[in-house]
Amino acid sequence: MTMPDTATIVARASALFEDLHFSSAREWKSAVPGRKVIGYMPIYVPREIIHAAGMLPLGIVGGGDQLEVIHGDAYYQSYICRIPRSTIELGVSGRLDFVDGMLFPSICDVIRNLSGMWKLMFPNVYSRYFDVPQNYRDDIGGNYYAQELAELRDALGELGGAPITDDALRASIAAYNENRRLVRELYDYRIAQPWQAPAAEVYLLMRAGLALPVEQHTELLRDYLAAARAVERPRRDNCRVVVTGVFCEQPPLNLIKSLELAGCYVVDDDLLLVTRWLTADVATDGDPLQNLARAFLHHSESTAAKYEPNAREKGQHLVRAVQRSKAEGVIFASPSFCDPALLDRPMLQHALSGAGIPYVSFKYAENSGQMQPIREQAGTFADSIKLWSGQ
Amino acid sequence: MNTNVATMKGKTADVEKDASMRKQKEMMAAHYDRLTAVPQTGEKVCSTFVPGNLNELIGCFDLLNNLPEVNAIQNGLRRTSGQYVLEAEKIGHSEDVCTYVKSDIGMIAKGNIAPNGKPFPNPDVLLLSYTGCFTFMKWFELLREQYQCETIMLHTPYMGDGKITPNMIQYMVKQLREEVIPKLERVSGVKFDIDRLRERLARSAQAEENLVHVLQSARRRPSPIDAYFGGIYYIGPIFGAFRGTEDAIQYYRFLREEIDARVAAGTGPITPEGDMGPEKYRLVVEGPPNYTNFRQFWKMFYDEGAVVVASSYTKVGGVYDLGFRHDPQRPLETLAEYCLGVYTNRSLPMRIEMLSNYIEEYGADGLLINSIKSCNSFSAGQLLMMREIEKRTGKPAAFIESDLVDPRYFSAANIKNRLESYFQMVEQRRAGARSAA
Ligand code: SF4
Numbered sequence A: 001m002t003m004p005d006t007a008t009i010v011a012r013a014s015a016l017f018e019d020l021h022f023s024s025a026r027e028w029k030s031a032v033p034g035r036k037v038i039g040y041m042p043i044y045v046p047r048e049i050i051h052a053a054g055m056l057p058l059g060i061v062g063g064g065d066q067l068e069v070i071h072g073d074a075y076y077q078s079y080i081c082r083i084p085r086s087t088i089e090l091g092v093s094g095r096l097d098f099v100d101g102m103l104f105p106s107i108c109d110v111i112r113n114l115s116g117m118w119k120l121m122f123p124n125v126y127s128r129y130f131d132v133p134q135n136y137r138d139d140i141g142g143n144y145y146a147q148e149l150a151e152l153r154d155a156l157g158e159l160g161g162a163p164i165t166d167d168a169l170r171a172s173i174a175a176y177n178e179n180r181r182l183v184r185e186l187y188d189y190r191i192a193q194p195w196q197a198p199a200a201e202v203y204l205l206m207r208a209g210l211a212l213p214v215e216q217h218t219e220l221l222r223d224y225l226a227a228a229r230a231v232e233r234p235r236r237d238n239c240r241v242v243v244t245g246v247f248c249e250q251p252p253l254n255l256i257k258s259l260e261l262a263g264c265y266v267v268d269d270d271l272l273l274v275t276r277w278l279t280a281d282v283a284t285d286g287d288p289l290q291n292l293a294r295a296f297l298h299h300s301e302s303t304a305a306k307y308e309p310n311a312r313e314k315g316q317h318l319v320r321a322v323q324r325s326k327a328e329g330v331i332f333a334s335p336s337f338c339d340p341a342l343l344d345r346p347m348l349q350h351a352l353s354g355a356g357i358p359y360v361s362f363k364y365a366e367n368s369g370q371m372q373p374i375r376e377q378a379g380t381f382a383d384s385i386k387l388w389s390g391q
Numbered sequence B: 001m002n003t004n005v006a007t008m009k010g011k012t013a014d015v016e017k018d019a020s021m022r023k024q025k026e027m028m029a030a031h032y033d034r035l036t037a038v039p040q041t042g043e044k045v046c047s048t049f050v051p052g053n054l055n056e057l058i059g060c061f062d063l064l065n066n067l068p069e070v071n072a073i074q075n076g077l078r079r080t081s082g083q084y085v086l087e088a089e090k091i092g093h094s095e096d097v098c099t100y101v102k103s104d105i106g107m108i109a110k111g112n113i114a115p116n117g118k119p120f121p122n123p124d125v126l127l128l129s130y131t132g133c134f135t136f137m138k139w140f141e142l143l144r145e146q147y148q149c150e151t152i153m154l155h156t157p158y159m160g161d162g163k164i165t166p167n168m169i170q171y172m173v174k175q176l177r178e179e180v181i182p183k184l185e186r187v188s189g190v191k192f193d194i195d196r197l198r199e200r201l202a203r204s205a206q207a208e209e210n211l212v213h214v215l216q217s218a219r220r221r222p223s224p225i226d227a228y229f230g231g232i233y234y235i236g237p238i239f240g241a242f243r244g245t246e247d248a249i250q251y252y253r254f255l256r257e258e259i260d261a262r263v264a265a266g267t268g269p270i271t272p273e274g275d276m277g278p279e280k281y282r283l284v285v286e287g288p289p290n291y292t293n294f295r296q297f298w299k300m301f302y303d304e305g306a307v308v309v310a311s312s313y314t315k316v317g318g319v320y321d322l323g324f325r326h327d328p329q330r331p332l333e334t335l336a337e338y339c340l341g342v343y344t345n346r347s348l349p350m351r352i353e354m355l356s357n358y359i360e361e362y363g364a365d366g367l368l369i370n371s372i373k374s375c376n377s378f379s380a381g382q383l384l385m386m387r388e389i390e391k392r393t394g395k396p397a398a399f400i401e402s403d404l405v406d407p408r409y410f411s412a413a414n415i416k417n418r419l420e421s422y423f424q425m426v427e428q429r430r431a432g433a434r435s436a437a
């Protein structure tokens, strides 16, 4: 068998990205009678538990710029972000009619309220608001969270008709550990040679992880890394940036492409955090739920939806991301009307200023069409960075 | 919330009514004086939020309670919030985010002046009761950056499935016992005394009983109160700094007596311009009010003979009418249950059920939603709520939009138009019902 090249791999990821009928998940489901699909929204759910139930976790991140929102707008005022309305659109238009359950993570009041709307609008679908602790002590937040995980495990076991065993959970944790290792390897590879792994490609690969079974996604990442390493691509005189604020409503793919065209290599981002939320391997021996809880408490990403108990730490994760990725600046891209991203922004900016890191900010919507202003802003930012670093 | 209390005095004001208003005004003035005298007295200050506030606990540590939301309301009523919001935007806050936060931050940037004209003291501790709104967390992270003081998080899980589980209670009680209380002891230098807490909780329950009596008086025809515009004054002491105090007990006793007297006399609510005329429409209202044009907003209702008989906003600091009372026998559990049960911590289906029941129970003509532009916690989902409640009750609903404290988003003409067509719709329904009968 010949090894696929990056273009072939990216084409597959791109097809998954564009398919708003989720055909691959539908096919996975219909391949074996009794299979179930559980949708989840940003930013994080323990996909291991869904996987251990023999179900497919399917990431739902709105409709992007391809979906025409016909019904969804009737559910939301103009001053609420786009992702809930396009998600409703996916629901009422029947595109999610094969989804057996939906998880709404604790990210903000909009997704939180959407969990209640889903219960009313789709009463036959299992839906759950997935709460996570904001207290990081093992004996307080940890115990609470382990119990929440146990409730989720029991509910999914019931939905699937068989209890989820600890061994199944351990095997799923191992599968996701492997997947996260590959994701980290890809991110590290991009840090080392961003011209070899363009931001739009990395994004599409991560998006594929929301739709594919984890084993297939791990393979895809492995193939991509091998293919990318095999061919030298032209290197441009771009500056290096971290993109932040993009953890929920997705920026249009064109926006990501525009950043690179404007002269910025994206060397780190907070896109699709679920793929690397847990920053270290989860232990595979002992109590699997406790292990997942510990990983959440002590080895998970920082983001606006999480309380930072240590005042001095606020924003430092971003400073460290810049240092680790050898970035020269930060782009704050936030969805319009996104309270978590926009309220966090000034604090993150203060941390960057303290570390002497330049930044630029703009807003987008998942269906923004006009990229020219963003390209110009990013271009000016890139030029100014080059100017400063050249002095 | 006291600012306009004095101006509420109607032409027919009687002595009894004056008693509660005077009392509230005195309580608020004394509280602000105490706060601004901190540099002289050395008292310590705890900032915290209205929903899920642990006033009884704060009091056990002799801490003075300062509520940034109430300050934002004050700034809205006094029409200073607009400039504060602009100030916050000037220093880097987005135009899209919650205007309560920006009003607070802008106020700090402009000298942090309290309603009595003197500067607020810096807080010694920020008690982040994270209940029913994510913005709270960001707000206190922002204030922590500003004040560099101890910040205590009390995380209240969300009632997503419409119930309080034992796991939620255990989690909260453990946070209270092992995080909140030890930290408050450290900041205040006062040792925790659970009997003191019990006493305060018992006092809370007494006041709560009378508040519920007052709110439920609106079941009568005519309603003796307006449970939204007037209700905002009635909840002031219990949602603010006074739950658990003798002052609150006295205030609610006065208020109850006054309302009972109105019932006995068969009078409707008092408005800023005196007694309301004949009651023509009875409404249930969802969502916070607009504060920058509060009087003008209210007038659009009472000029039409519309009285609000029940509202969700008067439940943000505690849903007492569904039976919850602070229970001195279970001091920490009761605090947990209180936080879990506040209106904004309830799932959307629970909110819908509550409002639908209000429409039935209070004999309302329908529902009005005031959607707040910058408040995701309330606003996201309100259009579905409206449709569901219409479907369940068969009563018409209307939707208006404004903002809490940002005057840029108050369009009097639009709101007035919407209200007028809504009242016409109610009339048509009535005519339809009469001809069908
Ligand atoms: S984009 Fe922001 S405001 Fe909208 S649902 Fe996501 S986190 Fe919430």
Ligand code: SF4
Binding pocket: B098, B099, B100, B101, B132, B133, B134, B135, B136, B344, B374, B375, B376, B377, B378, B404
């Ligand atoms: S978003 Fe709404 S509930 Fe939250 S602080 Fe702002 S006004 Fe209050």
